[in-house]
Amino acid sequence: MNLVLQFWGTYVRATKRWPIIATIVPFIPVVALWSIVAHSGIFPRAFFPAPADVGRTFVALMYKGILPDYLQDSLIRLLSGAAIGMTLGVLLGVLIGSSKWAHRVCWPVLLFFQAIGDIAWLPILLIWFGFGLTTMTFVIVYTVLFPVVLNTVLGVESVHRDLARAAQSLGASRMRVLWEVTLPGALPNIITGLRNGLGYGWRALIAVEIIVGTSGIGFMMFDARRAGSTTEIILGMIVLGMLWYIVDAWILAPIERATGRRWGLVTS
Amino acid sequence: MIASSKRPGWGTLGPRWVRRTTHSLAGTAMFIAPLLVLVAIWAIAVPLFQVNPRVFPSVASVADAAADAIRDGSLIRHIGASLVRVGLGTLIGVVAAVPLGIAMGVSPAISAFLTPLFRFFSVLAGIAWIPIATLWFGYGFGAIVFVIFNAVFFVVAYNTLLGVSTIPITVRNAAASLGAGRWALLTEVLLPGALPNIVTGVRTGLGFAWRGLIAAEMIATNVGLGYMLFVARDFYKTEVIVLGMIVIGLLWLLIDRLLLVPLERATIERWGMVRRT
Amino acid sequence: MKTLSLKNLQKTYFDPYAGSQVTAVHDVSLDVEQGEFVSVVGPSGCGKTTVLNMIAGFIPYTGGEILLDGVAVKGPGPDRGVVFQSFALFPWKTVLDNVGFGPKMRGVPKAERDRIAREYLDMAGLSHAADRYPAELSGGMQQRVGVVRALANDPAVLLMDEPFASVDAQTRMTLQEELTRIWQQRRPTVIFITHDVPEAVFLANRVVVLSKGRVLEQIKVDLPRPRAWDDLMQDDTFKRLSAEVLQMVRSA
Numbered sequence: 001m002n003l004v005l006q007f008w009g010t011y012v013r014a015t016k017r018w019p020i021i022a023t024i025v026p027f028i029p030v031v032a033l034w035s036i037v038a039h040s041g042i043f044p045r046a047f048f049p050a051p052a053d054v055g056r057t058f059v060a061l062m063y064k065g066i067l068p069d070y071l072q073d074s075l076i077r078l079l080s081g082a083a084i085g086m087t088l089g090v091l092l093g094v095l096i097g098s099s100k101w102a103h104r105v106c107w108p109v110l111l112f113f114q115a116i117g118d119i120a121w122l123p124i125l126l127i128w129f130g131f132g133l134t135t136m137t138f139v140i141v142y143t144v145l146f147p148v149v150l151n152t153v154l155g156v157e158s159v160h161r162d163l164a165r166a167a168q169s170l171g172a173s174r175m176r177v178l179w180e181v182t183l184p185g186a187l188p189n190i191i192t193g194l195r196n197g198l199g200y201g202w203r204a205l206i207a208v209e210i211i212v213g214t215s216g217i218g219f220m221m222f223d224a225r226r227a228g229s230t231t232e233i234i235l236g237m238i239v240l241g242m243l244w245y246i247v248d249a250w251i252l253a254p255i256e257r258a259t260g261r262r263w264g265l266v267t268s
Numbered sequence: 269m270i271a272s273s274k275r276p277g278w279g280t281l282g283p284r285w286v287r288r289t290t291h292s293l294a295g296t297a298m299f300i301a302p303l304l305v306l307v308a309i310w311a312i313a314v315p316l317f318q319v320n321p322r323v324f325p326s327v328a329s330v331a332d333a334a335a336d337a338i339r340d341g342s343l344i345r346h347i348g349a350s351l352v353r354v355g356l357g358t359l360i361g362v363v364a365a366v367p368l369g370i371a372m373g374v375s376p377a378i379s380a381f382l383t384p385l386f387r388f389f390s391v392l393a394g395i396a397w398i399p400i401a402t403l404w405f406g407y408g409f410g411a412i413v414f415v416i417f418n419a420v421f422f423v424v425a426y427n428t429l430l431g432v433s434t435i436p437i438t439v440r441n442a443a444a445s446l447g448a449g450r451w452a453l454l455t456e457v458l459l460p461g462a463l464p465n466i467v468t469g470v471r472t473g474l475g476f477a478w479r480g481l482i483a484a485e486m487i488a489t490n491v492g493l494g495y496m497l498f499v500a501r502d503f504y505k506t507e508v509i510v511l512g513m514i515v516i517g518l519l520w521l522l523i524d525r526l527l528l529v530p531l532e533r534a535t536i537e538r539w540g541m542v543r544r545t
Numbered sequence: 546m547k548t549l550s551l552k553n554l555q556k557t558y559f560d561p562y563a564g565s566q567v568t569a570v571h572d573v574s575l576d577v578e579q580g581e582f583v584s585v586v587g588p589s590g591c592g593k594t595t596v597l598n599m600i601a602g603f604i605p606y607t608g609g610e611i612l613l614d615g616v617a618v619k620g621p622g623p624d625r626g627v628v629f630q631s632f633a634l635f636p637w638k639t640v641l642d643n644v645g646f647g648p649k650m651r652g653v654p655k656a657e658r659d660r661i662a663r664e665y666l667d668m669a670g671l672s673h674a675a676d677r678y679p680a681e682l683s684g685g686m687q688q689r690v691g692v693v694r695a696l697a698n699d700p701a702v703l704l705m706d707e708p709f710a711s712v713d714a715q716t717r718m719t720l721q722e723e724l725t726r727i728w729q730q731r732r733p734t735v736i737f738i739t740h741d742v743p744e745a746v747f748l749a750n751r752v753v754v755l756s757k758g759r760v761l762e763q764i765k766v767d768l769p770r771p772r773a774w775d776d777l778m779q780d781d782t783f784k785r786l787s788a789e790v791l792q793m794v795r796s797a
Binding site: 169170187 | 647651
């Protein structure tokens with residue numbers, strides 16, 4: 001028992017020093033379990049490959065340059081779509097959040113179109129723009145837009161009225177109040193919106209690539225499915241998961257926390 | 269300021285239920301109004317700009333398509349198929365995820381350990397599982413329900429875990445010192461305490477599930493709303509596509525208003541609890 | 546001499562729940578000379594915050610006039626500084642940048658407005674907090690920054706809306722004494738809203754009692770300055786004045 005406790009103590013101290021350990025270690029038993037199940041032969045190897053198989057595929061694809069290329073394609077699509085969606089979203093959000101009239105008119109429309117969802121637009125987009133970049137970008141912009149707008153509106157509305165009034169009583173014009181008070185005040189929520197939007201955008205990208213893609217990680221997974229190559233599918237899923245996890249947990253979440261803390265808001 | 273804490277004006281309309289119904293009817297009307305304006309613009313714009321029906325349908329053609337689809341039962345069939353899949357997948361997902369989440373959330377060490385795992389799998393919610401789902405289960409019902417299950421399971425489990433682990437230890441201690449046994453602790457403290465987060469998880473998971481459903485139905489089956497949309501594309505039947513999009517939007521709004529919002533109101537707001545992140 | 550004049554000020558608005566017009570302020574007339582410290586007290590709902598919001602320009606008035614030096618007041622502006630009950634400091638700016646905000650709006654260059662800000666912070670004994678963020682300060686310190694921020698913009702009138710209500714009792718007494726000290730240095734014109742009668746008497750030259758949207762009474766406070774709680778708490782004149790005003794407020 002003592003040995004276990006010792007080991008536990010070492011583990012906790014190590015994670016304090018290098019937090020990355022806390023992220024990686026939980027996956028070790030999962031991978032181990034996966035390996036055991038795969039090698040045990042319960043499922044046919046073609047359906048349920050072992051970690052080693054996936055690893056080999058990873059090396060092969062990296063070597064052939066396919067994986068980096070697909071990754072690059074996916075990322076470029078995501079980032080360009082997200083950039084447009086975020087800009088539009090923040091602008092729209094500030095407008096709706098600041099004007100009661102705009103809110104009344106736009107809110108139901110916003111909610112309805114959000115309810116339709118991005119994927120449902122694919123058929124008509126394909127008729128209009130065909131199987132190309134325009135279709136994919138539209139879907140991503142559409143997906144990213146809603147979380148950004150909704151969170152921005154929330155942020156703008158949650159800025160205490162006294163802050164805008166204080167700025168006005170110190171001589172700020174309407175424009176300056178917007179720039180100096182409303183936008184900074186809404187920033188924590190805007191960042192939450194950007195983070196959510198990026199997450200949804202990532203998933204939408206994969207869906208679009210699966211259904212209409214000719215390159216990219218999503219396409220790779222679907223193409224592999226057609227060829228019956230399970231390792232590539234699983235590899236794609238792992239790459240997706242890891243990539244998003246890294247971006248979200250180590251870049252976006254800290255930014256969100258930092259702004260929240262600096263603004264004096266209580267965040268996790 | 270003479271504060272009007274009572275509301276004499278509304279009171280003259282009658283008993284409380286009349287007031288509340290009028291209030292919510294008024295609210296619904298205000299919600300629908302901008303959408304009706306949009307439909308009016310649509311009705312005017314298509315004939316005005318002589319839009320090609322293969323690019324965008326007129327209001328009349330969509331209404332006709334709806335009438336046809338209802339008459340021959342195909343709309344009901346598609347809606348039914350979609351709802352059954354999403355309902356079943358969500359049900360299994362929630363039933364599996366909540367107990368697991370509670371079991372894991374009770375111990376701070378275990379929940380800290382497992383959190384990265386669940387966050388990782390939450391990312392893959394729904395859509396990313398489609399290729400492997402169709403490989404393992406072939407095309408059809410099983411694959412789609414599997415996709416929906418995954419969309420819901422990981423998100424709900426993660427949120428449940430979060431909800432349970434953030435219940436202050438003092439609350440659990442209080443229950444224990446008042447004589448609560450294991451089962452009572454579960455039903456009286458852990459479950460209610462985690463409920464706001466669980467409901468949030470269900471909302472998020474259902475959102476993923478709904479979108480995953482449409483995507484999966486586009487490529488992996490021959491009945492359902494996603495399928496209806498995708499197959500109409502081959503024949504340039506834009507009126508069916510737009511009909512499908514409207515149906516999808518309305519269905520989600522109904523699910524939201526009739527299921528999720530009352531759920532949230534009954535738990536989160538009623539208990540005055542704030543969702544802890 | 547900049548004087549603030551309220552002439553037959555009125556505020557009515559439509560309350561959708563009541564289904565009728567509601568009058569918050571019936572008829573308020575008041576003249577405030579430059580350098581005066583006027584406290585406004587009254588029971589809850591008497592309209593004092595509404596009057597302040599109208600002078601500040603945050604809400605429009607529906608009748609009468611508000612004249613600052615003969616010119617009608619329209620909308621908020623730097624000539625009427627405001628100190629809020631909720632402090633309203635900009636959480637993303639440092640204390641220094643908060644205080645320098647008014648000068649910034651006037652186009653004062655950074656070096657100069659930092660100098661102005663530091664000067665005012667010194668006056669309030671807050672120099673050590675210049676580079677801190679509001680969230681790092683206690684409530685009492687935040688409000689002192691709030692007062693200084695409004696003063697640093699050199700307004701013609703300083704409007705204070707129950708500024709010490711969100712602060713604990715002991716800090717409140719300290720802040721009240723600080724306020725009188727700062728006021729004596731700069732002598733701004735102050736309109737101070739409160740429901741705390743002793744506070745109103747402690748701070749002011751004149752106490753205005755409001756009731757149901759009208760001015761009930763005005764009472765001159767001739768106590769000598771500088772004023773300190775230790776002395777005044779025992780002072781007969783202070784106790785008499787407080788009791789008088791309290792009587793008026795409670796029976797209003």
